[in-house]
Amino acid sequence: MKMTNENVWEHFYKKNESFSLGFSYYIFGIFGKEVDEDKIWKDGERIISLLHPKKNDKILDACCGSFGRITIPAAKRNLRVTSVDISPTAIKLLKNRLERFKLSKKCILRKADVKKLPFSNNYFDKVFLLNTPHFQDLDKIIKEISRVTKKNGLLFINFKNSESFANYFYKNPFFQRILVGKIKMYFYPLDELKRNFTKYGLQIVDAYSVFSPFPFYMNLPLTLKQRIMKRAHGLYTNAHTWDLLIKKL
Numbered sequence: 001m002k003m004t005n006e007n008v009w010e011h012f013y014k015k016n017e018s019f020s021l022g023f024s025y026y027i028f029g030i031f032g033k034e035v036d037e038d039k040i041w042k043d044g045e046r047i048i049s050l051l052h053p054k055k056n057d058k059i060l061d062a063c064c065g066s067f068g069r070i071t072i073p074a075a076k077r078n079l080r081v082t083s084v085d086i087s088p089t090a091i092k093l094l095k096n097r098l099e100r101f102k103l104s105k106k107c108i109l110r111k112a113d114v115k116k117l118p119f120s121n122n123y124f125d126k127v128f129l130l131n132t133p134h135f136q137d138l139d140k141i142i143k144e145i146s147r148v149t150k151k152n153g154l155l156f157i158n159f160k161n162s163e164s165f166a167n168y169f170y171k172n173p174f175f176q177r178i179l180v181g182k183i184k185m186y187f188y189p190l191d192e193l194k195r196n197f198t199k200y201g202l203q204i205v206d207a208y209s210v211f212s213p214f215p216f217y218m219n220l221p222l223t224l225k226q227r228i229m230k231r232a233h234g235l236y237t238n239a240h241t242w243d244l245l246i247k248k249l
């Protein structure tokens, strides 16, 4: 089967769900280790809190994945969450998880492409897009995600940082081939991201270093990570991903 950005995810989910979470979990999957769902949801809960959602805010978890990093804690908090993913298997697995906690009615689940979302302009108050833009056309994603966000709405998006030391490993063609077949992965310098945000009326408000390939680092509190990684320009030049809090102007 020829791998494309559209079907590679379906392939991962069918082979082993944990592969969809990235390299460290890929290793877990190979050795048959279970993913710690509670940890993923705890991360999600902390990320949600950064955007201070109000009770009636409409929330989008774009490219939600099957573990529902944002969806599950948002639904548990009684927030109005809509979750989309391109993989039908991811949607099905997330539906099962929501059912497990009797949360199905708290979330609208849809199969959709983040580059062509089935929502009207200025629809969502808060938008989350995590661990996915590395596989996509930046311009199309930013344009679409900005379109569906309300004026003064907040977004939390992360991108692979082209300056990060850890990413020299990910950029290596040998590892890329093992991890994602022939799919291209994208790594961004902050300047390029800023240019794209400005083009579509978005502004970086703050940056966090939430994600990391190193498990010990993942467990630190966000505030501590923020202090450790703070560098020039008030942002994080060495972080593995740019984990950005963004505002729609």
Ligand SMILES: C[S@@+](CC[C@H](N)C(=O)[O-])C[C@H]1O[C@@H](n2cnc3c(N)ncnc32)[C@H](O)[C@@H]1O
Pocket: 005, 009, 010, 020, 021, 022, 062, 063, 064, 065, 066, 067, 068, 069, 084, 085, 086, 087, 090, 112, 113, 114, 115, 129, 130, 131, 132, 135, 136
């Ligand atoms: C690495 S997983 C991240 C899942 C989740 N956001 C998280 O942080 O745990 C990437 C997810 O994005 C989905 N995805 C990839 N390309 C997509 C697209 N163009 N539109 C919608 N979903 C997409 C995949 O199916 C997969 O579930």
